[in-house]
Amino acid sequence: MSPYQSVFKDETKLDINYVPYRLPHRDRELQLLMEFFSFLLRTPEKMTQRVIITGDVGTGKTALSQRFGADITREANKRGINLRYIHINCREYRGSLFLILHHVVSVFHPNFPRRGYSAEELLGILMQILDEQKAHVVLTLDEFESLVEREGSEAVYKLTRLQEIRLNKPQRISLICILRSLKAIEQLDASARSTLQSNIIHLDRYSEQQLTAILNNRVSLAFKPLTVPEDTVSLTAELAFSENGNARFGIELLWRAGKYADAEDLDTVTPECVRKAASSIYAVMRKSDVASLRQHEKLFLLSIARFFKQHETAYVSLAEAEQAYAVVCEEFDVQPHSHTQLWKYLRTLSTLGVVKTEVSATGSRGRSTFVSLPRIPAYELEKELSNLLQKEKS
Amino acid sequence: MNVEDFFSSRLRMKILKILSEVGELNISGIARRLGVNYGTTNKHLKVLENEGIVQHKRFGRIRIYRLNQHSSKTKAIQNLLEGWEQQNK
Numbered sequence: 001m002s003p004y005q006s007v008f009k010d011e012t013k014l015d016i017n018y019v020p021y022r023l024p025h026r027d028r029e030l031q032l033l034m035e036f037f038s039f040l041l042r043t044p045e046k047m048t049q050r051v052i053i054t055g056d057v058g059t060g061k062t063a064l065s066q067r068f069g070a071d072i073t074r075e076a077n078k079r080g081i082n083l084r085y086i087h088i089n090c091r092e093y094r095g096s097l098f099l100i101l102h103h104v105v106s107v108f109h110p111n112f113p114r115r116g117y118s119a120e121e122l123l124g125i126l127m128q129i130l131d132e133q134k135a136h137v138v139l140t141l142d143e144f145e146s147l148v149e150r151e152g153s154e155a156v157y158k159l160t161r162l163q164e165i166r167l168n169k170p171q172r173i174s175l176i177c178i179l180r181s182l183k184a185i186e187q188l189d190a191s192a193r194s195t196l197q198s199n200i201i202h203l204d205r206y207s208e209q210q211l212t213a214i215l216n217n218r219v220s221l222a223f224k225p226l227t228v229p230e231d232t233v234s235l236t237a238e239l240a241f242s243e244n245g246n247a248r249f250g251i252e253l254l255w256r257a258g259k260y261a262d263a264e265d266l267d268t269v270t271p272e273c274v275r276k277a278a279s280s281i282y283a284v285m286r287k288s289d290v291a292s293l294r295q296h297e298k299l300f301l302l303s304i305a306r307f308f309k310q311h312e313t314a315y316v317s318l319a320e321a322e323q324a325y326a327v328v329c330e331e332f333d334v335q336p337h338s339h340t341q342l343w344k345y346l347r348t349l350s351t352l353g354v355v356k357t358e359v360s361a362t363g364s365r366g367r368s369t370f371v372s373l374p375r376i377p378a379y380e381l382e383k384e385l386s387n388l389l390q391k392e393k394s
Numbered sequence: 395m396n397v398e399d400f401f402s403s404r405l406r407m408k409i410l411k412i413l414s415e416v417g418e419l420n421i422s423g424i425a426r427r428l429g430v431n432y433g434t435t436n437k438h439l440k441v442l443e444n445e446g447i448v449q450h451k452r453f454g455r456i457r458i459y460r461l462n463q464h465s466s467k468t469k470a471i472q473n474l475l476e477g478w479e480q481q482n483k
Contacts, residue, residue: 109458113420117454125453 006224007261007269013222014255016248019066024217025210026064029201033068036199037138037174040072044081044136045170050160050196052144052185053178055203058246061178062087064203065140068176072138082135091143092292095150097158101126104139123158130172137173144177145184153192156185160195205245211237214247215254223258228269232257235271239278253277280380289352290384295392296337297345302385303328304355304371308378315358315370318346332389346371354381395445405430406438410461410471413448418460447471 012018023030036051053061069085076083086104093099098119105112105122108129117125130137139159141147147155162173177196179185185193206214215237219228236257240250254269256277261269293301303324307316316324322342329336337345346369349355358370373381400406405428412427413419419427425435439459442448449462461468 109418111416111419111423112453112458113423113456116422116456121454125456128453 007227007258007266008222009224010222011255011258014218014251014258016252019063019070020217020221021067022217023060023063023067024213025206026060026067026203029064029203030068030071032201033064033176034072037068037072040083040136040138040174041075041079041081044076044083048171049174049199051176051199051201052182052196053176053201053203054181056180056205056244056246058240058244058248058250059203059205060247061203062142064201065142065176065178069138069140076136082133083138084135085138085140087140087142089142089292090146094294095146095148097147097151097155098122100141100147104137105129108133108135119155120158123162127162127166127172131170134170135172138176139173140176140178142178144179148184148188152187153189156188156192156196160192206241206247207245208237208241211240211245211247211250215240215250218251218254222255223269227261227267228254228258229271231271232269232274235274239274256280289354290381291388293348294345295334295389296341297348298385298389299328299332299334300325300342300345301349301354302382302389304373305378305382305385308373309382315372318342318369318371321371332393395441400441400445403438403441405434406442409435409438409442410447411475413459413461414472414475418458420456420458424459 013020033051036049039047039049053065055061066085066087069087073083073085084107086107088100088103090100093103101119101122102112102114105126129135159173159175182200185196188196212233215233219233233254236250236253239253240246243249253274257269257273260273260276264273266273290298290301300321304316304321306328307320307324322339325342326336346355346357350357354373356372358372359367360370408428409424412424421432421435421439424439425432428435439448439450443450443459445467446462446465447468448459450457450459452458461472463469
């Protein structure tokens with residue numbers, strides 16, 4: 001294949017944000033969602049709905065809900081109903097109810113000020129806007145755990161009992177909460193929990209055959225005909241299955257394998273391309289996870305990655321990481337955060353599985369924390385973070 | 395207000411340019427972009443509102459201003475701004 005040709009027909013179809021028209025092996029769940037919300041197409045003012053979607057990473061929770069959102073919005077608009085589907089990743093808004101609501105309001109008023117009112121007032125403002133525009137919203141709170149963790153029962157209660165303080169007024173906001181498991185909402189108080197748990201859709205992990213069907217579907221959308229042999233899809237599906245049936249992992253692997261094929265000027269994406277891609281991909285933490293980190297979490301992680309890139313050691317002490325972080329902050333022209341704050345970031349990164357921390361006693365004078373990057377190549381991580389931070393800066 | 399008095403204010407013209415660029419904004423947001431204080435911005439917005447050129451919507455304590463698209467004066471000003479910018483390109 002010439003240097004100007006590619007195995008890809010449209011590589012955007014493998015992008016993390018792309019939602020296919022058809023979701024293989026999720027037809028039943030999509031139908032169920034449609035049933036739950038069918039009232040929105042008939043009597044939207046009479047009721048609201050709350051649905052929970054659970055499932056492991058890469059089981060299609062986000063794609064399912066976005067497909068549903070696009071379908072129902074199209075259908076409602078055809079019938080002259082002003083329905084908006086708003087999908088929010090709570091982790092991107094640090095689990096803050098205020099920031100989440102601000103985002104919803106800014107869908108209607110893009111330059112709405114960020115300061116000068118509370119989350120409760122913002123909720124009132126949102127209802128005022130919806131009443132004025134006779135609009136209805138299906139609000140999807142993805143990574144709902146993040147909101148529960150930060151705001152607890154109070155926020156969930158406010159969102160779910162919204163209508164009770166608006167007696168005899170049209171109903172406006174329905175909720176879809178997406179989370180990995182119901183464990184996260186066990187910590188909520190009984191009343192908040194009871195309002196949420198009525199409709200639960202659980203997405204099982206994909207089987208290898210199902211993953212093959214999903215990947216074949218994407219291959220037909222993203223690659224030129226006959227460029228991806230059956231063996232390549234099977235191997236990718238096998239690898240994705242070993243990653244807990246994670247379809248997203250498989251799709252990303254496919255994209256990377258295509259890139260290897262292009263780089264080597266091949267006519268087809270061979271299984272060897274998949275193997276190369278698999279060895280280069282860092283399975284524990286992927287692009288989407290890195291992108292949703294806060295700026296200083298990214299800066300701190302970048303400093304750790306740079307340390308490992310420059311030193312042939314397996315561990316970096318927190319003190320050394322802090323020094324490297326100060327240098328990175330200077331490079332990006334930001335004020336470094338305090339030691340306590342960095343400690344919190346380290347805990348977040350450790351929870352996400354990006355870094356591993358170990359506390360070791362050094363003689364009788366206290367303890368030191370050591371950080372390692374167990375499964376992620378420092379070079380890859382550094383490149384990814386630098387790109388993201390540069391983008392944010394510009 | 396006379397047309398010459400109305401157009402004599404540099405800040406008023408800047409407010410109109412800001413609102414035609416961003417669509418709508420609260421007073422503090424406009425003041426920040428102008429580099430002047432809240433009171434001054436509020437004063438000019440009142441003049442513009444009295445002339446029917448801008449209108450506001452209230453959300454609790456917040457007032458969001460936008461150009462009044464139903465006013466012929468607003469349309470004339472927008473044409474002026476657009477024509478002016480195009481000539482300067």
